[in-house]
Amino acid sequence: MTQHEIWNIIQSKIGNEVLKNFIRRTYSPEIADLLCRAIDAKEHAELFEKLYKEWLEYQKHQSDIIHAYLKTMGM
Numbered sequence: 001m002t003q004h005e006i007w008n009i010i011q012s013k014i015g016n017e018v019l020k021n022f023i024r025r026t027y028s029p030e031i032a033d034l035l036c037r038a039i040d041a042k043e044h045a046e047l048f049e050k051l052y053k054e055w056l057e058y059q060k061h062q063s064d065i066i067h068a069y070l071k072t073m074g075m
Contacts, residue, residue, distance in 0.1 A: 016043055
């Protein structure tokens, strides 16, 4: 993950916290709680997706290294 991507995650987190504070001031506690939990769930899902994609890229890179090594060994 690049530094730029990390800053984007931080900015998104700050934006989500500002939005949740606005929601808490605007809506009744029951509705605000549901909306804030939805924002948190979306945030977690996006972060999980980023980490999963990065892991897949790492696995592909490792597989490419192994295949290149086996190719040099004549296998």
